[in-house]
Amino acid sequence: MNPEQLQGECVEVLQRLVRFNTVNPPGNERPAIEYLERYVSQAGFQTEILGATDERPNLVADLRGEQDGPTLCFLGHVDTVLADAAEWQHDPWSGDVVDGFLWGRGSLDMKSQVAAEAVAGVALARDGWRPARGTLKLVFVADEETGGDVGAQWLTTTHADKVRCDFLLNEGGGESFEYGGRRLYGVCCAEKGVFRFNVTAHGAAGHASLPRTGDNALLKLAPVLAKLADQPDSYEVTDGPAALLRGIGEDPADPAGAMARLGASEPRLRTLIEPMFGVTLTPTMASASGKINVIPSRAQVRVDCRVPPGLGEDAARRRIAQVLGEQTDGLSIEFTEEIEGNQSSVDSDVMRAIERWVRANDPGAAAVPVILPGFSDSRWFRDAFPDCTAYGFFPQRHQGILEAGPLVHNADERIDVRDLGFATGFFADIARELLG
Numbered sequence: 001m002n003p004e005q006l007q008g009e010c011v012e013v014l015q016r017l018v019r020f021n022t023v024n025p026p027g028n029e030r031p032a033i034e035y036l037e038r039y040v041s042q043a044g045f046q047t048e049i050l051g052a053t054d055e056r057p058n059l060v061a062d063l064r065g066e067q068d069g070p071t072l073c074f075l076g077h078v079d080t081v082l083a084d085a086a087e088w089q090h091d092p093w094s095g096d097v098v099d100g101f102l103w104g105r106g107s108l109d110m111k112s113q114v115a116a117e118a119v120a121g122v123a124l125a126r127d128g129w130r131p132a133r134g135t136l137k138l139v140f141v142a143d144e145e146t147g148g149d150v151g152a153q154w155l156t157t158t159h160a161d162k163v164r165c166d167f168l169l170n171e172g173g174g175e176s177f178e179y180g181g182r183r184l185y186g187v188c189c190a191e192k193g194v195f196r197f198n199v200t201a202h203g204a205a206g207h208a209s210l211p212r213t214g215d216n217a218l219l220k221l222a223p224v225l226a227k228l229a230d231q232p233d234s235y236e237v238t239d240g241p242a243a244l245l246r247g248i249g250e251d252p253a254d255p256a257g258a259m260a261r262l263g264a265s266e267p268r269l270r271t272l273i274e275p276m277f278g279v280t281l282t283p284t285m286a287s288a289s290g291k292i293n294v295i296p297s298r299a300q301v302r303v304d305c306r307v308p309p310g311l312g313e314d315a316a317r318r319r320i321a322q323v324l325g326e327q328t329d330g331l332s333i334e335f336t337e338e339i340e341g342n343q344s345s346v347d348s349d350v351m352r353a354i355e356r357w358v359r360a361n362d363p364g365a366a367a368v369p370v371i372l373p374g375f376s377d378s379r380w381f382r383d384a385f386p387d388c389t390a391y392g393f394f395p396q397r398h399q400g401i402l403e404a405g406p407l408v409h410n411a412d413e414r415i416d417v418r419d420l421g422f423a424t425g426f427f428a429d430i431a432r433e434l435l436g
């Protein structure tokens with residue numbers, strides 16, 4: 001396949017996708033899903049549209065081989081977060097290509113990957129390629145940005161047999177970064193868990209005009225906030241982080257030294273990578289008295305806590321004790337949300353295939369495992385299919401993580417069109433490599 005044709009077709013498909021307004025809520029993904037269904041079925045995919053609701057369906061498309069074998073699934077969501085056109089230089093639903101960039105909401109997260117996956121599958125199928133064994137599956141879903149209730153979560157629980165797969169490629173990795181004189185591509189192998197909690201201080205109410213009456217609970221949170229503002233470093237070097245440190249040429253036994261060197265080479269890189277290595281505690285909400293003239297008897301700060309995969313509440317509690325101290329008299333700490341992280345082994349055929357592809361297509365560069373501090377639809381597939389190897393990977397060579405990262409969910413989201421060609425080539429090559 002001609003790389004320029006692949007890139008041109010991917011640009012066209014992404015423009016079409018950007019022009020469907022799929023801001024979630026409400027999502028309204030049906031027109032985009034129907035467009036993709038026509039596009040891939042014309043090339044020879046067997047398709048099915050499955051939806052919990054009429055307006056918000058999902059697409060499952062299969063290209064089956066002659067013989068049984070593994071199923072490789074390319075996953076993507078077609079919904080987006082909102083966009084305020086007044087804040088943009090180009091209309092967020094224009095899909096215009098200006099100065100080598102395709103502009104629009106979803107151009108990075110993640111209609112671009114949907115387009116590259118679809119174009120790669122279509123180009124292979126149109127050429128007459130079929131898997132020697134197994135199945136190439138495309139799954140394009142609604143409703144990722146608000147949790148997947150009618151998207152990936154719904155599909156994997158109510159139609160598990162239709163989306164079961166051995167290998168899954170989804171969002172969450174692939175933007176390149178430079179370190180140690182090399183270009184590196186993150187392959188997202190794991191996602192952190194969420195262990196949110198409240199810290200509540202107790203006191204006694206009183207009239208605000210007489211500050212020594214009562215016992216002001218809000219003031220008891222002052223030292224808590226000060227400690228959260230000045231947290232000691234803490235690193236949990238589990239398998240994924242260890243593999244990442246080795247991949248970037250650092251010693252897994254010295255994460256603090258690695259972070260210092262990373263920060264010295266590019267502070268923004270440390271900001272992005274350090275949260276992969278430990279439990280993070282981020283206070284985001286607070287409340288106290290309901291009235292300006294009443295001393296609060298109760299005050300609360302809410303903390304968004306993220307825990308590396310493989311670790312649970314114990315690790316969160318250890319970190320809380322480390323930051324707030326063992327003595328938390330008068331404070332109560334209560335977890336409000338506990339979701340463990342999820343991961344796939346860093347040691348797999350898919351990882352080796354990605355590593356080979358990166359070396360062949362960007363000489364001198366390498367692929368390294370990374371951990372997503374947030375989470376994606378991969379968790380539903382890992383939950384439903386424990387043997388599935390799921391990675392986030394959408395290779396971006398020209399627009400690295402420092403350029404692309406800040407544009408996601410932001411104004412002026414746009415993608416370097418050369419990366420659309422680069423990524424489409426990747427999906428076509430990996431399908432041939434894994435399915436023969």
Ligand SMILES: [Zn+2]
Binds near residue numbers: 109110144171
């Ligand atoms: Zn996304």
